[in-house]
Amino acid sequence: MQIHSRNDAWVLGREPPEGWPTDGDFRWVTRDQQLPDRGQALTKTLYLSMDPYQWGRRRSGTEVPGDVCHGRTVSEVIASRSDVYREGDIIFNTNGWQRFGLVGNGIDIFGYMFPRILDMNSAPVSTAVGILGMLGLTAYAGIYLQCRPQAGETVVVSAASGGVGQAAGQIARILGCRVVGIAGQQSKCRFVTEELRFDACISHLSPSYADDLREACPDGIDVYFESVGGSVYEGVLPLLNQRSRITLCGMISQYGNTLPEQASERWRTVGAPFFQKQNVTVHPLFVGNFVQDHQTTFLETMAGWIKDGLIRYREDIWDGLEQAPDGFAAMLKGKNFGKTLIKVAPDATTDDIPKPGRSNRNVLEA
Ligand code: NDP
Secondary structure, eight states, X not given: OOOOOEEEEEEEOSOOOSSSOOGGGEEEEEEXXXXXXXXXXXXXXXXEEOOTHHHHHHHHTXXXXXXXXXXXXXXXXXXXXXXXXXXXXXXXEOXXXXXXXXXXXXXXXXXXXXXXXXXXXXSOGGGGGTTTSHHHHHHHIIIIIIIOOOTTOEEEESSTTSHHHHHHHHHHHHTTOEEEEEESSHHHHHIIIIISOOSEEEETTSTTHHHHHHHHOTTXXXXXXXXXXXXXXXXXXXXXXXXXXXXXXXOGGGTTTSOHHHHHHHHHHHHHHHHHHHTOEEEEOOTHHHHHHHHHHHHHHHHHHHHTTSOOOOEEEEESGGGHHHHHHHHHTTOOOSEEEEEOSOOTTOTTOOOSSSOOOSTTTO
């Protein structure tokens, strides 16, 4: 096995100003790669996950200029001096936006405790940063553990075609709910109803968005899975039923304008009159709080649902680490279609993949 002594990475180029990512925010660097010490393994990044929270980290100063950009990854162990990882293992870890990274006894370079060896036979390994990873767990926690919708209730899911939204709506569907998605373009809305089998999907880009949503929810809304904020959220508020529940998962429409804490404050102020009148329960969601107690059950449950054809998913794959800033910006601006991933190196575990460029899978095969 050839050990690579050089590593390419995207580092934060400057402190991001208010707004959305631009070219100067990221800088490409190539430098020496440290080899594994005793107890460590060297891993090659196969897939890098693009997630909205990464922009929050950058803008809040958690990540400073020169830091390797944070990102969860699926990686292959290419050299090991660890008792835990063997050469050839495919693992979920947090290499960040770079080709190679070290893991050591359950901790990766960002100090995360989550690295785990993947079962290559249960699902494509890329799902470990998507439907069978944090995104799926986020949806499971918000719908299944927090809001607990009853059969027959109306559940509305924003960003319905995206990584979290796809899973959230389908879990509610499994629970017997009437599920209404909210998405942007009509092609996404069609995907949500035809492939993901939601009962309806409304475009927030339509001038009649609020009326369309009202029409799609004749019995009001019992559960709202919030990922977007802004005008999408404001269309939901008047439709909330008595004792309805909201999972506050995110508010991506605001991430370029304000920091997450400011966005949360504004969100609560706008919603307060409705919450009070309708006795609404808001469940703030941070997926990290659910890992320890629920990850194992979630993984078993979700893998079963996928195997049984109850859950489908779509990935939006960009080819090459070089594309990470473009893929990231596109995702934040809603130009993605499904869970956004960067394919950094060929994935030998799935023969029909890699496909060059952007692709999707599973929904068309299911
Ligand atoms: P997605 O794959 O859903 O991509 C983001 C989607 O958001 C876009 O496809 C777009 O869909 C929609 N969007 C973007 N900008 C706007 C806008 N201005 N107005 C309306 N819709 C917009 O991303 P993820 O699944 O990774 O994340 C979804 C949400 O979940 C985010 O808010 C994220 O921060 C949150 N999250 C929270 C976690 C937690 O622990 N609380 C963990 C993981 C994610 P469309 O074109 O259809 O509008």
